[in-house]
Every structure is written in structure tokens, then in C-alpha cells.
Amino acid sequence: MGLLVIIFIQASFYALLGLGYVLIYRATRVLNLAHGDLMVFGAYLFLQTLIETGGNVPLAIVLGLAGSALLGVIVYEGVLRPLAGYPVAVGVLATIALGIVLRSLTTVIWSGQTRYPAEYIGELGRPIPVFAGLSVSVIDALIILVAAASMIVLPILLQRAAVGVSMRAVAENALLASQRRINIHRVNALSWALATGMAGIAGVFFSLKVRLGPDIWYVGLAGFAPALIGGMDSLRGAAVGAVIVAAAEVLAARFIAPQIALAAPFLVLLVALWIRPWGLYGSREELERI
Amino acid sequence: MSFLPGTLHTRYRDEVRLLDSGFMRFWCAAGLFAALITPLALSNFWTGIANQSLIAIVGALALNLLMGVTGQISLGHAGFLAAGAFTAAALATHFNAPIVVSLVCAMIGGALIGVLVGLPALRLKGLYLAVSTLAAHFVIVVGLGQYQNAASDGAGFAMPPPSAFGFSISTERQWFYALLPVAIVVLLIQINWLRSEFGRAWMAIHHRDVSAEVLGINVARYKLYAFSASTALTCLCGALSAYHTGFVSVDAFDVHLLIQYLAMVIIGGLGSLLGAILGAIFVIVTPHLITVAANAMSPLQGMGGKIFEIEIGLFGVIMLIFLVLEPRGLAGIWARVSAYFLLWPFKFRAWES
Numbered sequence: 001m002g003l004l005v006i007i008f009i010q011a012s013f014y015a016l017l018g019l020g021y022v023l024i025y026r027a028t029r030v031l032n033l034a035h036g037d038l039m040v041f042g043a044y045l046f047l048q049t050l051i052e053t054g055g056n057v058p059l060a061i062v063l064g065l066a067g068s069a070l071l072g073v074i075v076y077e078g079v080l081r082p083l084a085g086y087p088v089a090v091g092v093l094a095t096i097a098l099g100i101v102l103r104s105l106t107t108v109i110w111s112g113q114t115r116y117p118a119e120y121i122g123e124l125g126r127p128i129p130v131f132a133g134l135s136v137s138v139i140d141a142l143i144i145l146v147a148a149a150s151m152i153v154l155p156i157l158l159q160r161a162a163v164g165v166s167m168r169a170v171a172e173n174a175l176l177a178s179q180r181r182i183n184i185h186r187v188n189a190l191s192w193a194l195a196t197g198m199a200g201i202a203g204v205f206f207s208l209k210v211r212l213g214p215d216i217w218y219v220g221l222a223g224f225a226p227a228l229i230g231g232m233d234s235l236r237g238a239a240v241g242a243v244i245v246a247a248a249e250v251l252a253a254r255f256i257a258p259q260i261a262l263a264a265p266f267l268v269l270l271v272a273l274w275i276r277p278w279g280l281y282g283s284r285e286e287l288e289r290i
Numbered sequence: 291m292s293f294l295p296g297t298l299h300t301r302y303r304d305e306v307r308l309l310d311s312g313f314m315r316f317w318c319a320a321g322l323f324a325a326l327i328t329p330l331a332l333s334n335f336w337t338g339i340a341n342q343s344l345i346a347i348v349g350a351l352a353l354n355l356l357m358g359v360t361g362q363i364s365l366g367h368a369g370f371l372a373a374g375a376f377t378a379a380a381l382a383t384h385f386n387a388p389i390v391v392s393l394v395c396a397m398i399g400g401a402l403i404g405v406l407v408g409l410p411a412l413r414l415k416g417l418y419l420a421v422s423t424l425a426a427h428f429v430i431v432v433g434l435g436q437y438q439n440a441a442s443d444g445a446g447f448a449m450p451p452p453s454a455f456g457f458s459i460s461t462e463r464q465w466f467y468a469l470l471p472v473a474i475v476v477l478l479i480q481i482n483w484l485r486s487e488f489g490r491a492w493m494a495i496h497h498r499d500v501s502a503e504v505l506g507i508n509v510a511r512y513k514l515y516a517f518s519a520s521t522a523l524t525c526l527c528g529a530l531s532a533y534h535t536g537f538v539s540v541d542a543f544d545v546h547l548l549i550q551y552l553a554m555v556i557i558g559g560l561g562s563l564l565g566a567i568l569g570a571i572f573v574i575v576t577p578h579l580i581t582v583a584a585n586a587m588s589p590l591q592g593m594g595g596k597i598f599e600i601e602i603g604l605f606g607v608i609m610l611i612f613l614v615l616e617p618r619g620l621a622g623i624w625a626r627v628s629a630y631f632l633l634w635p636f637k638f639r640a641w642e643s
Contacts, residue, residue, distance in 0.1 A: 031417050082614055088416045089363050090613055093556060097609035100549055104603030112599075228421055263432035266425035273422045274410050 003250065009140050010246035012147035016202040017223025018230065018238035019150060020195035025232045026171040027191035028080050030091035034099035035199055036220025038075070041102060042068030042200020043117075043207040043216075044110050050120040057121050061204055068200025072192040080192075081185060099217070107214045114213040121208065143205045150198060151239055158235070167191055171233070199223075225265035229272040231282020240280055244268060308481065329466040337462040339578055344469040345531045346570040348476050350554040351563065352523035355480065358561035359489065360516040361496030362411060366423035367551050369430035370521045372543035373403055374528025376434050379447040379538040389452035389459075393529050400525025401518040408517030412510050415499075427548065435540045446539030449532055465534060472530070476523060480563060483519070492516055496561075546602070553609050559619025568620040577601045 017035065024032045032038075046064030053059060079098055083091055158164035169177040170187045178184050199220060206212075206219060226245045230237020248268045253261035272279075299305050309315045329337045349371065356364050377396040381387035387395070407426050411419050438446060452459050459468050483489050491512040494502035503509045532538045550573055558569020580601050616622055 031421065079610065079614075086617075089357075089420070090617070092363070092417065092420055093552060094610060094613050096549060096552065097606045097613065099606070100546075101603050101606035101610070104599040104606070107599045108603070224421065225425075228418070232417075257436075259432060259436065263429050266428040269425045270410070270422055270429065273414060273418060273425075277414050277418050 011243045014242035018226035021227035023195040027188040034095045036217030037102035038196045039199040039203035039220035043203030046204045069193040069197035072196025076192040225269040231279025234281035237281035343574040349527035350566040350570040354566040356520035360492040363420040364423045366427040368548035369427035370524040371528035374525025375532035378529035396525040396529035397522045400522040404518030404521030559621030562621035565621030
């Protein structure tokens, strides 16, 4: 039972990241390998606000989210927009380069020291026993809540809201969408902002639960495993993938060896790619034509 | 090698020759001579940097073969370097193998890894291939970390000082004269691959694999050739660097190393041998030049511990600039500059090669 809850929390965390990868992929057809660094940036902004305001948690969370989202827009306008129309590989390599720029920036600004933002929030981070040897902290509950909310809100947004319909239109055919007077750059920037904002939230939760340092970008990078397992353009797939990856990771850590857990998401990913390259719910890319 | 009108051959043998004109012969001899006297002109420290560059050239040429020529993105090359280094370390530690034996074994092992990684790659393209090779990188590194914890004291393996054919290689200068032939041989092998059946098949796959198949190229087989050739050379590079550094630890083979090698082929110019060489030298030497420049400028000395981070950040910025502004890289700049001087006083030629 306890194991199930741990898996569920981990899966919520991965879902937040995986959904971001999917949103970005749908908007710009790019696998954003800088996602982990955008996540770290949001987490540091959160920490900075906590220190400045003396523990104002809601404000800090909002600022962490907003800062990441704003950075997402800047990244889209500055790097991805000029690269539109280039081969996929160029976009991926550009996000790698972007990632190292962001990483060195965060290290220069906030130093490479490991921090524990949980110190600043007092009682909130303490685990509360729920029943029979099972304790959940407010943070854990919040992670699950936010992940569940985004799992419910995002599909509705994409299906019903005008903005969501434009997003889908741009994802399907950018040229046609622009001819229907959709401002594709604004829509794409919004997708990026949503995705990086969610990454920022994930970063905040991770820094509260575990630790904060420039090296946790690695955790954010692992978030592409659920997105790929589920299929790069499927929100539902990202959620299912998150559960699979989280289960593999937690079970490997519990029953085999903690070090293996680091590689577990990638091992699962390799197997999944071998069996079903386009993911569980993803659509097959292009028809083979000459 | 010459595309300019004016070099006409009357015999097939002349077409095959690498040094087909007096101009080429002169400049290759001059280049070789310059390379040979380099360590005599440099201090011990900078000779060491030159050695690192030579090793990196081997690795960059290997990565270029896969990414630039065949068009298969690989983000797993740091893992393959680790595999090569650990093969050498294991052979040297457990079996006392001499350097030549462990280098050859590293290459054979590398070719096998290439087939293993290449097999799934037959089904995957573009993005998915990039991701699966990145996943392979993490799996290899974690696996080797386990081995390192089990087989050594946990910190890593110390490599014995190598000796080959009765010569012991210990000083940086000796290393330079040992590494230079290796790099030249790897370069010659690649030149000949690229202008033979292999190179043509790989370039066809790069442009469009479906049409390559229609042309009668066995795409699966040539992709596997490309993968195993590239990983074999990468493992050679890893094993060489293991001996040169004298120490092997899995911590050295992180994503940063991968980014360095990606930067080499991107900054150099994807698909170009000259680009891979220039890129490797650029990536290895530039950080040291930045350090020298920072030490010379007194206002920057306060930055102290942050200089490493700034270096890496600059690196990313340079990579971004090249990706956005000059996708053909240093080789593209070189081509543009040399075309300018060749054509002077004209501005451009009517046809583009």
C-alpha cells in the first residue's frame, strides 16, 4: 500500500514533466532537452522568493511558476522561432546547447551549492500519518492534486476552449492555421509557457521534497521517458507513461538496487521504443514516401 | 579532391590518388612538418593540450561519421567512450594486457556495441533515435558504475604507463609522436571510406533512406556498418584517453562530455572531415585560452571558482550561434574564405559545386 502511494506521487511528478514535453512537442515538433534546466530555474526562483519574503509559500510558488513560464516564452521567441523549418535534429541540438547555457547561468547566479527549501516552509513539509504506517505530507498531496488537475484541465482546454482549438490547429498544420488568421507564434509561445510553467511547478515540488541544486536537471530530463513511452503527441499517453516509469523506478529502487533506479526510466524507455517506437497512444509520424 | 576546372586527369590511377597535384603534395607535406615540430615549440602543458586535441580528433571523426555523414543522431557517444575506456582499464587491470592489445580489443568491443545499439536504430529515426541513444548512454554509464564499484576500490582504475614496440610512452612529447600517426591513420581510413562504396551509401541514406533503398542500397546493413565503424573508433578514442589520462572513472563520462563532442561536430560543420578536426581543436583549446585571457585581465580574477561555469555557458552560446547563423560550421567559413581568395578579383562563380 505504502509502495503504491510512493509510486503514485512519483508518477504525478513525472506526469507534470511529461505533459510539458508533449505540449512542446505538439507546438514546435522539438524534444526539449532543456526542460530539466527550465525546471531548475523555476525552483531557484521559488527559493529566492521564499528567502526574500520570509516564507510566503503561495507567492513563491506563483512566482516560480510565472518565472519559468516567462523563460519558456523567451526561449521560444529567441531560439526555437528562428529555427523553424530546420531539420528536427537542429532543434534538439539547440535545446541541448540552451540547456547548458541555462545550467551555467543558474550556477553563476545561485552557486552550485545544494539547498533545502523545505527549511523555509516549516510545518508544511512534515509528513502527516494518514493510516497504518502510511504518512503523506502536504507537499505530496499538492503534487498529486496539481498533476491530477492538469490532467483534467489540459484535455478540456485543448478540446473546448478557443485557445486550445488553435493549439490543435497549429499542431496539425501550421501553414493552414496561419491562413485562418491564427497567430501561430502567440499560440506556440503559449504552449511553451504552459509547458515550462508546469516544469517550474515540478521543480518547486522536487526541491521541497528532496533537494535543490543545479544537478537536479537530470531528474527533469528523465521526464522525457514517460512522454516518449506514451507517445510524443498524446497527453493521455504521458500520464500512462508516467505511471509505468514511476512504477519501474520505485520497484527497482526497492527490490534491486537504489543505483539501478537512476537508469530505470531509460531502460524502460529503450524497451518501449524497441517494441512500439511511436508510443502507446502516439500517432505514427509520417507516411513513407519518396 | 579538386572541383575547380583545370585539373584534368587522363588516367584512372590519377583519379584515385589522394595527393593529385603538386599543390596538394606541397601543403600536405608542409602541414605534416608543422605538426611534427609542434611539440618542440610548445611547453609541456600545451603539448598535453595538443595530445587531448589529437584524441578528440579521433572521437570527433567517429561521431561525424555517424551524425554528419550517415545522418543518424547519436547522443550516446559519451557512453561509448566510457565503454572503450573501461575495456582498456579492465584488460590492463585484470590481464596486464599491453596497450596495443587493449586498443584492438576496445575497437572490437566497440564494433559489437555499435551493432547492439544499431539494431534498434534500424526501426527508429530522427528524434526517437536520438532519445534511444541517450537512453543507451545512461544505461551504459550506470552499468559501468556498478562494475567500477565492484572491481576497483570505487574511485576508479589507475592505468599502467603504456609501452608499445619496445618504446615506453610517458612524457607528453612521446605521447604526441605516438598519437599523431593514430590520428592520421584514422583520418586516412575515413577519407577512403567516404569516397568509396560505403561513403556513397551512407550519404544516400543521409539524404533520404527510402530513396537510398530504391537505389539498391541495403539500408539496414549500411546503417549497421556506420554504427559499428563509428562506435569502434569512439571506443578507440576512449581507450586512448584512458591511457593518456592514466586514470579511468565513470564520473568523467557524463553528459558534459557528450555535449563537448556534439559541439565539436556542430561547430566544425556536420559532414565535413576538416570540420571535425577544426571543431575538435576548437573545443579542446578554447577553454584554456579563455582561462589564459581571464587570468590576464585583472578585473576577472575575482570570478575565480566560477570561471568553469562561465566557460561552459560560453560554449553553449557558441553552439547556439553556430546552429542559428552558420549551420555549415567552421568548415563552411573555411570554404567561404578560400573561395573568396580563389576567385579574387571576382565576387562569385556562376556555378556552385
